[in-house]
Amino acid sequence: MVNFNGELLFKENLKITSENRAFKYGDAIFETIKISNNKIIFWEDHYFRLMASMRMLRMKIPMEFTLEYLEQEILRIVALKDDSNTYRVRLNIYRKDGGLYKPETNKIDYLIDVKAINIISKETYKIDVFKDFYNYSGLLSTIKTNNRILNTLASIYADENDLDNCVLINEKKGVVEVTNGNIFIVKGNTIKTPALTEGCVKGIIRKKVIEIITKNNDFTLEETNISPFEIQKADEVFITNAIIGIQPVTMYKKKIFTVNISKKIKQSLQVLEVTS
CATH class of the missing domain: 3.20.10.10 (D-amino Acid Aminotransferase, subunit A, domain 2)
Structure with a gap:
């Protein structure tokens, strides 16, 4: 499952339109985050980098986008999984549909995807x-x-x-x-x-x-x-x-x-x- 704007969906039920700005213009940012034993590693650092990036790209930050809110939204997905102790999270944020290079709005959508991982450091690299x-x-x-x-x-x-x-x-x-x-x-x-x-x-x-x-x-x-x-x-x-x-x-x-x-x-x- 994925978390789309706070709604938990099966991946096959996620609807991305032809006007999606992440798809059409790359008008999106993301954070790749590790979760270990139900703990988001260095979450504060990820959160503040995300906020700074949104400001730099002139995206409108929703009032509810607190550190605690996004942490909760990530862990809601993890709670549905029991196939690993370690997960990779991709938190994607993109401007809402509409416009050409100039967007119709600076409001955003967000998508949280979580995958189980097995971390292996290679001996030869x-x-x-x-x-x-x-x-x-x-x-x-x-x-x-x-x-x-x-x-x-x-x-x-x-x-x-x-x-x-x-x-x-x-x-x-x-x-x-x-x-x-x-x-x-x-x-x-x-x-x-x-x-x-x-x-x-x-x-x-x-x-x-x-x-x-x-x-x-x-x-x-x-x-x-x-x-x-x-x-x-x-x-x-x-x-x-x-x-x-x-x-x-x-x-x-x-x-x-x-x-x-x-x-x-x-x-x-x-x-x-x-x-x-």
Whole structure:
């Protein structure tokens, strides 16, 4: 089942019209959220990012859209399921039907879909750069909109070339992120991640990992521009997203990475998940 504007429906009963703006224009945003043991992981961070994104896209935020209300609406779906302890939630928000590029209204519809998942961190994980198209830098790229054709093409490229993921670059040829998350590189005692001005999504786990690193006196964190060449020179590389948490990268082109620091940060993140 899904939750459409507070109504629980079987998926086959969900009606999306030909005027749906998420379909016609990608006029939509979404949050991918993990639920573990009936608890929404880092829910406050997801909620405030969602509100900020809606404001940036000039969507009208309903009065009832409180932190508690949306949490309740998500957990209503989870309560109907008993096939797992861990779930992936996609909370999609889009402007109501009507209009061309200019919408008839800024009011919104929302759709909550929940799927059971089994999270597996791969022991061998290969990445390379996707060079066919750019992820343009700028604030709009930091929002999780439904405009994900670049990520789709990069994912197809990864599959065709026996890769687990691809690094996306911007118009300045700088590293932005990977197809499904943010990226960090470790060199000595310095850990770097692309700055938001490079065009990367303002990831929730990215934020948590930055907090973990800045509290550790053994490392220096830099949010900066990163060239693809720096990945090849790194000691370690890891990827972050809301579902997997941290995925260490073991190979980039012919370079083999260690995973010791990645695993230590992952343990710290798992503690935060439990205590959040």
